[in-house]
Amino acid sequence: MKLHLNGRELTVDEALAEKRLIEYLREELDLTGAKNACDIGACGACTILIDDEPLKICLKRVKDVAGHRLLTIEGLAEPDGTLHPLQQAFVDAGAIQCGFCTPGMVLTAHAFLRKNPTPTREQIRTAIGHNLCRCTGYQQIIDAIAAAAVAYRDRETANGLVSPPS
């Protein structure tokens, strides 16, 4: 089984096909950015991107994503640690409190901005409407997404978001 994960190709042991995807990422690969907060697809804390679309993975198995392109929060910044403009916007806007919703929020927003780099605040609200945050009241998250949108209007940046396979 093959996965494209954060720009790299990965061969996965068939024995892991039935494993829950979130456990595979968190336990086997130590990619713990995706959080488990409800287990039933109700909160968005486990969101990653599959073929550029946000997906809540708490109900998914490894086999469900075989052959697909996955992006987790760990794959968004540059390899040297430089933050992606969207991540930097979250930091600058004060959009982070406890941070538990942050990976899912950032990835959901990333997928959204790639499709709509000139959103209204209402459209941003709808885009993150299924990602719960108990800390921030969403306002600074929306500020961050709105501020980052400009970076997505430049195609280079938008496409360079996922590091190319090395």
Place this chain on the structure above:
Amino acid sequence: MPPAFPANWRNDAHAKVTGRTKYTDDLKFPRLLHAVPVYADEVHARLRAVETAAAAAAPGVVRVLTARDVPGANRVGQIIADFRIFADDKIRYHGDVVAVVVAETRDQAIHAGRLVRVDTVPLAAVLDPEVALRDEVLVHEERGTNLINTHRVRRGDPEAGFREAAFVIEHDFRTPFIEHAYLEPEVAVAVPRPDGVFEIHGSMQHPFSTRRFVAACLGCPLPQVEVVGTPMGGGFGGKDDTAAIVCARTALAARLLGRPVKTMYQRGWSIRESYKRHPYRVHYRMGVSAAGLITAVECRIVADGGAYCSVTPWVTWRSTVQCCGPYVVPHVHCDTLGVYTNNVVTGAMRGFGSPQMNFVVEQMVEIAAARAGLSGIEFRRRNMVRQGSVTITGQRLDNHTVSMGEVLEAVLKEIDYERKLSRCSHGHSDAAEFYGIGLAMSYRGVSLGAEGVDLCAAILNVQADGTVVLDLGVHENGQGAESAMVILCAGELGLEPDQVRCQRASTSTIPDSGTTVASRGTIMGGGAVVLAARELKRKLAAAVAETLRCAPAEVRFGDGRLHGAAGASLSFLEAVQAVWRQRERPHACAVFRAPSVSWDEETGQGDAYFTWVYGCQAVELAVHKQTGKVRLLGAVAAHDVGRAINPGMVAGQFYGGMVMGLGYALHEEVKLKDGRITNTNLNTYRLPRATDVPEMTALIIENPDPASPSGAKSIGEPTNEIMAPAVANALFHATGRRHFSLPMRPAPPWPEPASTEGAP
């Protein structure tokens, strides 16, 4: 102080936004075992036996623990030691844990948990606090009563006050159980160390009370338990007792098995077992003079404490002290009762007894205003506390700036309140929606007040290269406490952000500074940091004053240097080295003690809190005439925070608190059926979503507090305590209907437009 930090600076933002922050469940330990709780489907029952043999024999199971395995105390509590680590004599609520299964994998433990059987004798359950007060069914037989505690206020002569009144209004209010819904459920890891210490990593907001619970359960001395601060995914007051008990069970397993053990809660277990915000029933009478002044208040407050005491006496104390809101009332008779029932346990939640009372008071004043022929604003202006006012507990407000009027006027102006008020529909509109605007305000005693011993420590340890390690008594709950402390520390010392680092907190390195609740983090922690920094500065200044050709008191700190007489200066590092050369340590430890407070339980009189904060919030909304659906159009809040250390984070507290308040107003409610919670996950417990909430404006008001070394007061809770009544008042102005219980779900048929408020 030079703003050396970018706006919204946080020491943990980079790690969080890249997903690298390690919360408890993200940590890896070799040979880790997994523990899961087991519940019995009972609400009130005598527990005869817990049969564990089948579970113990299941694949992967290493051990099944019950009350019998506890070597120390099985009953713990911050006030009354009645909270069972494992159910022993009885099951008192549906979330009581009868056993813990420990297995090689979590799935094995979960599976085996289903094989645990309990032998019980069901008892009649008491689920209504008023019924519980009859003591026909006792939750704790040995106490002889279901009454947990009482509080009272006796001021003036209420009978005379009501006689003076031109009219009296009287209403009953109810509020529901509320779930904190921190996004990260409870989780704990206990590691037995070779030195005999049990190291606890966990999602909890009170490391010291956790250590007490764990040590009591294990029957070991306190230093044998080390609770290590671990990033947590939200708390909101909810990660105290229950979270500490999860740590205690985990530590017990680690001790008995000699291996690291993790207990990671599913959401369903978390909602089932963890304590909630208290539901209140309040009967409230208010007398008002012809001049529109409140002459008397009489109220009875009944709080459902659930099966165990937790902090019910403290929560209800705050409700009692603040039972008349920010108003001067000469005659008051208030009785508050905390009551045991077989419902889910209730305890601390953001607001701590104030959201319930503000929902009551801030509607009562508007009802009274209408009856007196005044606007709600004018009525508030006539009755609210001002500089030098005396509160209902006899405290004169003269040691800080009483900014009630200032925050009220700020909100009125920002949202253009009075003009918009005249446009409200009052149940009559030609459009598809009714329009309404409403507001509420409060004052809030800061920190613990007469609830407890209030002090906080900080340690500054300057390293050989001139950088500073800061050890803190306050806990990072996700709110940014550490960042605020680093900003304060660096500001005092004239250093850059990266020259101060917070030490990972541990109960073994810092004096017990109490819990990071009661919005006390910034005022208490900040007080300690500023005092420690000043002590360090005295040491440094004394060592270099001669070189800088000035008196020690004249040494100034800035730009990473110490400055003396004209042009003379040394780098911070040089000053540190000068201290070393004098065989002194560049080290400072300071304790900030809250100024003293006083309280008389008999009369309910005293200086309840050493300072107060003032806040006002307004909200605009539309209500669909056919469906009753509420659309929030905007909200404005003004809070006097003393001084904003990190303004972006302060604004974040505003928004987060306001939205949690909107949830309280319109959506949230833990539903119980026969003592069993029916909405145990986030699909049925309805939290506000981004699409539910309006654009908000945060007005930060700053009147530095003389009692606070940093000038800062607090903000976490004030923001969460007045949105529900603001919505209630806006709904009334929109539809003409009052809502006396939460959550509010307006629906047609609407009252006749002509109906006037205050009419019986």
